[in-house]
Amino acid sequence: MTDTARILVFIDNLAGALHKVQHELLTLARSLGEPVAAVGGVPDEALLAELGSHGVATVYRPAADLEDSLVAPKAAFLANAVRAAAPSAVLLENGFGGKEIAARLGIKLSSGVITDAVAVAPDLSVTKSVFAGAYTVVAKVTTGTPVITVKPNTIEAAAAGTGGVPQVVEVDPGDPGPAARIIERSPKPATGRPELSEARVVVAGGRGVDGDFGPIEELADALGGAVGASRAATDAGWIEHSAQVGQTGTTVSPQLYISAGISGAIQQKAGMQTAQVIVAVNKDPDSPVFEIADFGIVGDLFKVLPQAAEEIRKRKG
Amino acid sequence: MDDAATLNIVVLVKYVPDTQFDRQLDSGTYTTDRSESILSELDEYAVEAALQLIEARGGAKAGNKVIALTMGPAPAVNAVKKALQLGATEGVHLVDDALAGSDAAGTSLALAAAIRRLGPVDLVIAGMSSTDGETSLVPAQLAERLGLPQVTFAASLQVEDSTVTARRDGERQAETVQAQLPALVSVTDQINEPRYPNFKGIIAAKKKKITELALADLGLEPAQVGAAGAWTAVLSAEPRPARSQGIIITDEGDAGIKLVDFLASRKLL
Ligand SMILES: Cc1cc2nc3c(=O)[nH]c(=O)nc-3n(C[C@H](O)[C@H](O)[C@H](O)COP(=O)(O)OP(=O)(O)OC[C@H]3O[C@@H](n4cnc5c(N)ncnc54)[C@H](O)[C@@H]3O)c2cc1C
Numbered sequence: 001m002t003d004t005a006r007i008l009v010f011i012d013n014l015a016g017a018l019h020k021v022q023h024e025l026l027t028l029a030r031s032l033g034e035p036v037a038a039v040g041g042v043p044d045e046a047l048l049a050e051l052g053s054h055g056v057a058t059v060y061r062p063a064a065d066l067e068d069s070l071v072a073p074k075a076a077f078l079a080n081a082v083r084a085a086a087p088s089a090v091l092l093e094n095g096f097g098g099k100e101i102a103a104r105l106g107i108k109l110s111s112g113v114i115t116d117a118v119a120v121a122p123d124l125s126v127t128k129s130v131f132a133g134a135y136t137v138v139a140k141v142t143t144g145t146p147v148i149t150v151k152p153n154t155i156e157a158a159a160a161g162t163g164g165v166p167q168v169v170e171v172d173p174g175d176p177g178p179a180a181r182i183i184e185r186s187p188k189p190a191t192g193r194p195e196l197s198e199a200r201v202v203v204a205g206g207r208g209v210d211g212d213f214g215p216i217e218e219l220a221d222a223l224g225g226a227v228g229a230s231r232a233a234t235d236a237g238w239i240e241h242s243a244q245v246g247q248t249g250t251t252v253s254p255q256l257y258i259s260a261g262i263s264g265a266i267q268q269k270a271g272m273q274t275a276q277v278i279v280a281v282n283k284d285p286d287s288p289v290f291e292i293a294d295f296g297i298v299g300d301l302f303k304v305l306p307q308a309a310e311e312i313r314k315r316k317g
Numbered sequence: 318m319d320d321a322a323t324l325n326i327v328v329l330v331k332y333v334p335d336t337q338f339d340r341q342l343d344s345g346t347y348t349t350d351r352s353e354s355i356l357s358e359l360d361e362y363a364v365e366a367a368l369q370l371i372e373a374r375g376g377a378k379a380g381n382k383v384i385a386l387t388m389g390p391a392p393a394v395n396a397v398k399k400a401l402q403l404g405a406t407e408g409v410h411l412v413d414d415a416l417a418g419s420d421a422a423g424t425s426l427a428l429a430a431a432i433r434r435l436g437p438v439d440l441v442i443a444g445m446s447s448t449d450g451e452t453s454l455v456p457a458q459l460a461e462r463l464g465l466p467q468v469t470f471a472a473s474l475q476v477e478d479s480t481v482t483a484r485r486d487g488e489r490q491a492e493t494v495q496a497q498l499p500a501l502v503s504v505t506d507q508i509n510e511p512r513y514p515n516f517k518g519i520i521a522a523k524k525k526k527i528t529e530l531a532l533a534d535l536g537l538e539p540a541q542v543g544a545a546g547a548w549t550a551v552l553s554a555e556p557r558p559a560r561s562q563g564i565i566i567t568d569e570g571d572a573g574i575k576l577v578d579f580l581a582s583r584k585l586l
C-alpha cells in the first residue's frame with residue numbers, strides 16, 4: 001500500500017460530534033491509507049475539527065443542498081465525491097442507511113459492495129460472518145472501487161492527534177433520479193444509555209420479563225450498557241421496536257451480552273452470537289440459550305438480576 | 318380504501334435454506350447448499366403486503382395482478398408455487414445455469430431485466446433481506462437499476478391514488494416516506510402477519526401460470542452474471558468454531574453474586 005492510497009469515509013451528519021462508529025471508521029481508514037471524508041451537506045466547524053483530528057486533510061461536500069429524500073441523493077453525491085477523490089476504497093456505516101447508500105453507489109460506479117465487515121486488511125480483503133454467525137468468510141471486491149460497510153466495535157477508535165483543519169472541496173451533487181421524499185421524522189427519545197449497535201455491554205430481556213423491563217434496565221445501568229430485547233418482548237409492546245436484537249432487529253457484537261428470560265430462538269441468536277462473552281439467565285434448564293452461554297444461571301431473573309446489580313454497585317463503591 | 322385504478326405488482330421471492338436447519342457453504346465453490354430450502358420467511362411479508370393491496374381493490378377479479386418472481390435453480394420454483402398458493406396471480410421463474418454464484422450486482426441486473434420484460438408495473442415489493450445472503454443490497458440496487466424511487470424497510474404501507482406512503486424505523490429516528498408510483502418497496506416483519514395457504518388456495522395454485530425465463534430471453538450474456546460476472550469474490554470460508562458450553566449453575570440464592578464474580582474474572586466490570 002503506497003501512502004497515496006486514499007480511503008474515503010462517508011459521514012452522514014453535518015455537525016460535530018461524531019458518533020462512536022464514525023470515529024471507528026476514520027481510525028480504520030487511517031490504518032489502510034490516507035483518510036478523506038465525504039459529508040452530505042455543509043459541515044460545521046466542530047465537525048471539521050473532529051475530522052481534522054483524525055488526520056483527514058480533505059473533506060468533499062455537495063456544491064448545493066441535497067434533496068430531503070431517502071438514500072438516492074446521498075448516493076448520487078457520494079458517487080461524484082468518489083470520482084473526485086479517486087480513493088482505493090469507500091467505507092460506510094453498516095446500518096440500513098449505510099448499506100443502502102453503498103448498494104446504489106456500487107451500481108453507479110460498477111463496483112463491488114461488501115456489507116457487515118468485521119475487519120478490513122491492508123490488501124482490502126474483508127472478514128465477515130454469514131449464516132447468523134455460523135461461518136467466517138473472507139471476501140474481496142474484484143471489480144471497481146471497493147465499497148465496504150463496517151460493523152461497530154471492529155476497531156478501537158483513536159484520534160491521530162495531528163489536528164489540522166481539512167480543506168473543503170465542493171463537488172456536483174449529481175442527479176438522484178426519482179426518489180422517495182421524507183415527509184416526517186421523529187427522533188428517538190434520548191435514554192442516556194449507549195446506542196444498542198455500538199454498546200460494549202448489552203442486557204436483553206425477553207418474554208420472561210413479563211412486561212417489566214425494570215430489572216433489565218437496572219443491571220444495564222449498573223454496567224453502563226444498552227438495553228436489548230427479543231421480538232416477543234417488542235411485539236408485546238413492553239419496549240420499543242428499536243430495542244429488538246436479532247435477524248430482523250439490530251445485530252450486536254458487544255464484549256458482554258446478558259440474556260434474561262429469552263429462550264434463544266435461531267432468529268434471536270442471529271443477532272447476538274458473535275458477542276465475546278454471553279451470559280444467560282433463564283428458569284428453564286433446557287432452554288437453547290444455554291448451548292451458547294459462557295455463563296448460565298438457571299434461575300428467576302427477578303431475583304438474579306437485582307442481586308447482581310446491587311453487588312456491582314457495592315463493588316464499584 | 319377503494320381505488321378505481323388496478324395495481325400491477327411484482328413480488329420478489331427467494332428460495333433459501335431453511336434457517337431451522339444447520340446451513341452449509343459448499344467447500345469448493347463457497348456457494349450455498351440449497352437442499353432443505355423454502356420460500357424465505359422474510360419474503361412471506363412481501364407476498365402478504367402485495368395481497369392486501371390488491372384485495373383492497375377487488376383482487377384478481379378486478380384485474381389486479383401479483384406476479385411472484387424468483388431467480389434461482391430448478392427447485393426455486395417452489396418459492397413461486399408457495400406464493401401462488403397464498404394468492405399471487407401468476408409466477409415467473411428466472412432460471413439459467415449461468416446465474417449460479419451471482420452476487421447482489423448480478424442478481425439485481427438479472428431481476429431488473431426480468432421486471433422490465435414484464436411490462437409496466439406499479440410496485441415491486443421485496444423482503445427486507447434474504448435469510449441466506451443477509452445483505453439487504455438487492456432492493457436498493459434494483460431501485461437504482463430500474464430508476465425507481467425506493468421505499469425500503471417499510472414497517473407500514475399505504476397506496477392511495479398513485480402515491481405510496483410508508484413508515485420506516487431507522488436506528489436514530491423513525492421516518493415517514495412518500496413516493497410516486499411506480500416504486501420499489503421492501504417490507505420488514507413488522508408490517509403484517511403473513512397468512513397460511515388454505516386448501517382452496519392450494520388447489521387454485523395448480524391452474525396458475527408459471528413462466529420460465531432464461532438469460533437469452535432477457536438479452537443478457539452469461540459473462541454478466543453468475544460467478545463470472547460477480548464484482549466480489551469469497552476467498553475463504555470457515556465454519557465458526559461452535560461456542561462451547563460454559564459453566565451452568567442453578568441459583569441457590571446467591572447466583573447474582575456469582576454472576577458478578579464471573580464478570581470480574583473476565584475483567585468485564
Ligand atoms: C421472520 C421472523 C423474524 C424474527 N426475528 C426475530 C429477531 O430479530 N429477534 C428475536 O429475538 N426474535 C425474532 N423472531 C422470533 C423468534 O423466533 C422467537 O419467537 C423469539 O425470539 C422468542 O422470544 P423470547 O425468547 O423472549 O420468548 P420465549 O421463547 O417465549 O422464551 C421466554 C423464555 O423466558 C424464560 N422465563 C420465563 N420467566 C422467566 C423468569 N422469571 N426468569 C427467567 N427466565 C424466565 C422461559 O423459560 C423462556 O425460555 C423472529 C421470528 C420470525 C418468524
Ligand SMILES: Nc1ncnc2c1ncn2[C@@H]1O[C@H](COP(=O)(O)O)[C@@H](O)[C@H]1O
Pocket residue numbers: 329330331332357359360363386387388389421424442443444445446447448450451452453454455456
Ligand atoms: N434470487 C432472488 N430471487 C428473487 N428475489 C430475490 C433474490 N435475491 C434477493 N431477492 C429479493 O431481495 C430481498 C433482499 O435480499 P438480499 O439483498 O439478498 O438480502 C429478498 O427478501 C427478496 O425479496
